[in-house]
Amino acid sequence: MxxxxxxxxxxxxxxxxxxxxxxxxxxxxxxxxxxxxxxxxxxxxxxxxxxxxxxxxxxxxxxxxxxxxxxxxxxxxxxxxxxxxxxxxxxxxxxxxxxxxxxxxxxxxxxxxxxxxxxxxxxxxxxxxxxxxxxxxxxxxxxxxxxxxxxxxxxxxIPVNPIRFVRRAARRVLDDLVTVLTDIASALREHDRASAARALRRARDTQDGIDELRAAVGGAGEVAAVSPLHRPRRRMLRRYRELADRADYAHRNARVLARRTLTAIEDDERVPPELVDAITELAGAVGALIRELGQDGDRERARPAFLDAVGHSPVLSDRQLTAGPPDGTAAVSVPVLVAQIRSIAVDLLQATGMSRTEALRALRGRLPDADLG
Structure with a gap:
């Protein structure tokens, strides 16, 4: 019953x-x-x-x-x-x-x-x-x-509100990214191979959500084109189209991050705890972006969270990387993990409306020793 x-x-x-x-x-x-x-x-x-x-x-x-x-x-x-x-x-x-x-x-x-x-x-x-x-x-x-x-x-x-469908699809895509990043951080913190493998599987299963978001943006654009009531929303739809592109790139980088996490654990490499904390903060920053979408807020308000996720971790700077871990053991996966964290931050800063040049400049301001390419 x-x-x-x-x-x-x-x-x-x-x-x-x-x-x-x-x-x-x-x-x-x-x-x-x-x-x-x-x-x-x-x-x-x-x-x-x-x-x-x-x-x-x-x-x-x-x-x-x-x-x-x-x-x-x-x-x-x-x-x-x-x-x-x-x-x-x-x-x-x-x-x-x-x-x-x-x-x-x-x-x-x-x-x-x-x-x-x-x-x-x-x-x-x-x-x-x-x-x-x-x-x-x-x-x-x-x-x-x-x-x-x-x-x-x-x-x-009698138009359906096109933004509602697009926002729902965007939340799913970003929620998937939060889950993947959280799982990666947990696997690194616990040095758990099974958790890392599970995070990698989840990272590889996110493409359907991205395709759904792109389709929702395309369909919403068609509704806005034929419905006078929704033509003013075309500017917002362009922003969601940019969000879909940048979220796609962020998920691709997250897949690389998950794959390298599994390799690091399998090779028993030492990963600095500060780097794990940075991944956790990055997941929190994605959550901040989700909240702005849900409240029809300004995406610019989510930018400080992404900058903090990178800026709070000195290990992400090139000077810290070249210094190596304190015990002198090699951690060949750390530079790859760092590069992917930086790339995800750049992708999602662009999702907030920044250009790539502006996003790189903002990150350099937080990490003066970093060469972001």
């Missing part, structure tokens, strides 16, 4: 989060059916509401491209189905032939998943639902166009 209640609460949260996209789909379907049936007088204009719903879906990503792919795919399927069924009739082998030809043409022209799927599905509908010799292929292509345009119009008039 408790599990059912938990699943019910989770389902209710999903519905609350998706109520506006659901409303968009319903309104777009009704609008498309009314335009195609009442204004254009098409008989059985079922392709119009189908196209409207699919062009919107319940997500934000690549909506305009999806609408275009939908219209092209439906048009190919309908035309191929109408032309061939009118000549050879309907049946099992006719259906197989029409679907194969429609998908082949869709693959030849583009190969996108939606185009191919809609071409095949439309060919099936035409072959199975419409009697042989029934004309109207052009009308059904127009219905698909009406549905796609209805979806775009509804997205513009």
């Amino acid at each position: 408790a599990r059912l209640r938990a699943r019910g609460r989770l389902g209710a949260r999903r519905v609350r989060a998706s109520w506006l996209p659901i409303l968009q789909c319903a309104v777009a379907a009704g609008l498309a059916l009314w335009v195609a049936g009442d204004l254009f007088g098409h008989v059985r204009p079922f392709f119009a509401p189908i196209a409207a719903v699919i062009s919107l879906g319940v997500s934000l990503n690549s909506r305009l491209r999806r609408a275009a792919e939908l219209v092209v795919g439906v048009s190919l399927g309908v035309l191929v189905g109408d032309l061939i069924i009118a000549e050879i009739g309907s049946g099992v082998w006719q259906l197989m032939l029409v679907v194969a030809l429609a998908i082949t043409l869709a693959t030849f022209f583009d190969g996108g998943n939606l185009i191919v799927a809609q071409a095949g599905a439309s060919a099936v509908l035409v072959t199975t639902l419409l009697p042989p010799g029934d004309s109207g292929g052009i009308d059904r292509c127009v219905d698909a166009l009406i549905g796609g345009l209805a979806g775009i119009l509804v997205a513009a008039v």
